[in-house]
Structures are given as C-alpha cells and as structure tokens.
Amino acid sequence: MKKILFMLVVLIFGSGIIIAGEVPEDIVFVGDSIMDSSKQYIAPNFKNPYFDTKISRQFSTLPGIVTKLVENGKLKTILVVHLGTNGKFTDNDFDYVMKMANGKDVFFMNTAHKDPWEQEVNKKLKEKVAQYPNAYLIDWYSYAKGKNQYFYKDRTHPNDKGQRYYADFLTNEIKKHYLEENKAEENKNIKNDDTLKNNSSNSQNNDENSKKIIDLKNLKKDTEQNY
Secondary structure, three states: OOOOHHHHHEEEEEEEEEEEEOOOOOOEEEEOOOHHHHHHHHHOOOOEEEEOOOOOOOHHHHHHHHHHHHOOOOOOOOOEEOOOOOOOOOHHHHHHHHHHHHHOEEEEEEOOOOOOOHHHHHHHHHHHHOOOOOOOEEEHHHHHHHOOEEEOOOOEEOHHHHHHHHHHHHHHHHHHHHHHHHHHHHHHHHHHHOOOOOHHHHHHHHHHHHHHHHHHHHHHHHHHHOO
C-alpha cells in the first residue's frame, strides 16, 4: 500500500508517547551528564545509535569530538547534540560543527538549569540554528523548566523518572520531525502525480478535440463534393 511507510506505531512509555516514524539509522548522540544519564532509555528507541557522552562536558569540546567522529566514519546520518549545561559557547564552535556535518541534519537541545548562562546559551542556540537549513532546535527548556518532580534537588539533572521523561521527549521530537518530512514528501509526490494526470488528461482532450475538428472538415468537404 502507498502509505505503508508512513504508518504510526504508538508505544506508551512511562511519562510520554513515542511515535515510531521512519527515521534514519546510525544517529550519533553527543552530550554531557544530562544525556549520559538518560541514554539507557534513549537507545532502545532508535536503530543502531551511537553515544558519546561525558559528565561536565563543555560545548567548546564539540568541534574536536565531531572531527573525530567524521575521521572515524561514525557520523553517517544525523547528529544530536545536548551541550551548554556547563557553560557558554562561541559562534565559531557552532559554525565549525555545522561545517563538519557537511549537510547532514543536526539537532541541538537547549538547556534547563539554574546557572546564570542558561538564557544566554538558549538565545544563542536559537539564533545559530536559524542560520542553517539543516540545523534544528529541540526545546528542552520549554518542556522541562519548572517541572521539579523530574529533577534532583539541583534542578538540573533528571532523576530516574526525569530520565525517562527526557528520553521520551527527545525521541518524540526527532521522530516527529521525520514523520512530518515524510508526509511533506508524500504530499509532494501526490501533487506531482495529480499534475501528470491532469496534463495527460488535457493532452487526451486536446487530441479528441483535434480529431473532432478534422472530422468536421472532412464532413464539410464531402458535403461540398456532393453538391
């Protein structure tokens, strides 16, 4: 069936609903302790994911990490980044990563914590993502800020319930993106099919009209000859 690739399988996971859409394999996840604590719940939701996570990791280390990923042939499809919890980043850091990504989709999660650089990091991420057509923002801040039941007392690191909440949210955002992309592609194909059908129909109608004109001319010629 034409739409079989776009069927949804809805799985209920603790704190959220995971939409299983058509998503590329071999996604690379790079993050600090926030992602590191939740990767056990993220991994089962994707096919052949690769994680490079480390406690207290700074965003400034990302260019070097991505360079090694590219050199080792590990950055095959998508890159998902959650950094900025431990400090700010520069335009050069971001731009270098996007250059190394070489057109591949890159998802950046913003931050939710109580440190003073939180808003500056989130503001810059939003601005930088807008500069690249293959960069996308996952708004963890809006989804998690103030929901203290999902965090330890530091209001930064998710507890076990929060780790599941984080994993469900991240999975949903990525899969929702590709589901919508697939639907857009399907609608485009349907539109192109309709255009071809209309063009074919118009061509057929034109041929039939031409035949009618020729028939009328012949009829007129026969009538004149009879007289």
